[in-house]
Amino acid sequence: MKERGIPFFGAKDIINGRLSFSNVRYITNEKFNELNGGKLLDNDIVCLLRGYVGKVARFNKTQNCDTGFICAQMLIIRLIYKNMINYIEYCFNTPYIKSNIKQRTTGTAVRQLPAKDLGKILFPIPPINEQDRIIKKIDKILSLMKTAE
Numbered sequence: 001m002k003e004r005g006i007p008f009f010g011a012k013d014i015i016n017g018r019l020s021f022s023n024v025r026y027i028t029n030e031k032f033n034e035l036n037g038g039k040l041l042d043n044d045i046v047c048l049l050r051g052y053v054g055k056v057a058r059f060n061k062t063q064n065c066d067t068g069f070i071c072a073q074m075l076i077i078r079l080i081y082k083n084m085i086n087y088i089e090y091c092f093n094t095p096y097i098k099s100n101i102k103q104r105t106t107g108t109a110v111r112q113l114p115a116k117d118l119g120k121i122l123f124p125i126p127p128i129n130e131q132d133r134i135i136k137k138i139d140k141i142l143s144l145m146k147t148a149e
Contacts, residue, residue, distance in 0.1 A: 003063075004026055004119040005026035005027055005028045005029060005031075005032070005137070006026060006028070006029060006031075006032040006065075006067060006068060006069055007019075007021060007025075007026060007029050007065060007068040007069070008024065008025045008027045008068070008069050008070075008071070009024060009040075009059075009068055009069070009070050009071065009074070010070075010071045010073075010074075011045070011048055011050075011051055011052065011055075011073060011074070012037050013057075014048065014052075014055055014056075014057040015057075017056065017057055017058060017089065018058055018059075018060065019040075019046060019058070019059045019068065021062070021065070024068075026052065027069060032067075032069060032107045032115070032133070035069065037076075038069050038070045038071075038072075038074075038076065039067060039068075039069060040059045040067050040068040040069065041059075041061075041067065041078065042059065042060060042061040042066065042078050043058060043059070043060065043079075043082055043085050044058070044059045044077065044078050045057070045058055045059075045076070045077040045078075045088065045092075046058075046059060046070055046074050046075070046076055046077070046091065047074065047075045047077060047092070047118060048073060048074055049073055049074065049075055049112055049113045049114070049115060049118070050111065050112045050113075051073065051110065051111065053101060053102075053105045053111050053112065053113045054097075054101035054102075054105075054113065056089065056092045056093075057075075057111070058085070058089060075115050075118060081128075083128060084125075084128070084131060085105060086131075086135045087125075087131040087134065088123065089136055090134070090135065090138055091123050091124070096124075097106070097121065097123070100121045100122075101113060101118070101121065102131065104117040104118070104120070104121070110133060131137065
């Protein structure tokens with residue numbers, strides 16, 4: 001691994017729902033170009049498939065970095081409709097989705113979720129205006145909780 005280049009994200013880099021650059025490792029541009037899958041675009045959601053199964057983070061490009069690469073224990077979820085990103089992020093933290101992920105998780109020593117099984121989970125997708133209303137309500141509640149602390 002290098003100290004500069006393309007960020008190579010692992011499970012430890014998922015912090016507070018985002019991919020953190022704090023302690024990230026790097027691969028060379030040449031290595032990145034040789035690889036096929038695992039290349040991040042802005043607003044991709046990454047889901048852990050091993051260990052802390054179902055833990056998710058969003059990749060946001062920065063001024064210095066517009067892509068990254070993920071390790072094999074992660075899966076990229078790239079939405080066709082980018083305006084649904086906040087709603088889908090919130091869905092991953094609901095008891096309904098967490099329960100569905102848990103039901104499909106296998107292994108005792110190392111918990112894992114086959115990528116094809118993640119694709120079988122049905123997400124409740126209301127119309128976009130209802131998604132926006134839900135997001136605003138959740139954000140308001142979270143804001144009130146923070147001010148109460």
